[in-house]
Amino acid sequence: MSPESDGIDDSQVVLYRLVDQESEEVLIAAEDLLDYFMEEDREPPETVTFVRAHQVGRARRKTERAELQVVDRQGATIGAYDIGRVSAAFRPELVPSGADRPDLGYSFLGRTCEYPWAGEIWRQWAAMGRPVEPGEWARHPSDWHESWMHVVQTAWFDSGRSATRYETGGTAVIDGSGFTTGDGFYCALGEAVNGPGGYFGWNLDALFDCLRTMRRDEASPFRLVWRNVAVSQEALGSDFTERVLALFEECGVETELS
Known part of the structure; x- marks a missing residue:
């Protein structure tokens, strides 16, 4: 689904579309979005703001089943959020026509995304595409890594992939000197197993799901090389690293520690 043309190549600048899932009508398409990606402990705003709207649907101003789509420069959806009930916080007759790009509010009934840097990461992915270079x-x-994993997971499943292994290389290598948090570990692991921007779990339960799905799908096994594991133990704690290694052992993944 692409925004309607008004003489400007909207696909080059539109980043967000709010869509009614039943009719597939685009309620609004805009360059940016404020007050949706925010810290978990912040008070939800009454409205979120669509910045520089390029398209405003006039037939429908509210819906019970809205989806917020993140789109790339070709207008393809690269991530989506099931918002549910929304309503416009503006009067359609006050929306300017032509090339004017107003900032317009929508009520999401307090729904927000608790990954504050996700919007910035989505902007990079929309402009440059999925990562192709490691690291x-x-x-x-x-403090961005949790948001990065959120974007990775969302984009991964919205692209039709499942929680399994897709790369064919027999060895996945992670370096404990390259991360200091559990989120960083899962960023490194996803990339090592499934390539740049790849997903392979974002907590222990999700990691187990990936390993179990890999076995069910008869994906080719891999060997994990964990370099500088002592650095990981120091940064993440021995309990974390031991639980991860025990999970790999349980699921038949050979590990080499150095």
Whole structure:
């Protein structure tokens, strides 16, 4: 689904679309979104703001089943959020026509995404595509890594992939000197197993699900090389590393520690 043309190549700048899931009508398409990606402990706003709207649906101003889509420069959906009930917080007759790009509010009934840096990461992915070079996640501060994993997981499943292994290389290598948090570990692991921007769990339960699905799908096994594991034990705690290693052993993954 692409925004309706008004003489401007919207696919080059639109980042978000709010869509009614039943009719597939685009309620609004805009360049940015404010007050949706925010810290978990912040008070939810009454409305979120669609910045520089390129398309405003006039037939429907509210719906019970809205989906917020993140779109790339070709207009393809790269991530989506099931929002549910929404309503416009503006009067359609006050929306300017032509090339004007107003900022317009929608009520999401307090629904927000508790990954504050996800919006910035989505913007990068929409402009540049999915990561193709290893280590892009590591170039962000460690407090971005949870948001990075959220974007990875969302994009992974929205693209039709499942919780399993897709790469064919027999050895996955992670370096304990490259991360200091559990989120960083899962960023590194997903990339090592499934390539840049790859997903392979974001907590122990999800990791077990990936390993179990891999076995069920008869995906080719892999060997895990964990370099500088002592650094990981120091940063993440021995309990974390021991539980991860025990899970790999339980699921038949050979590990080499150095």
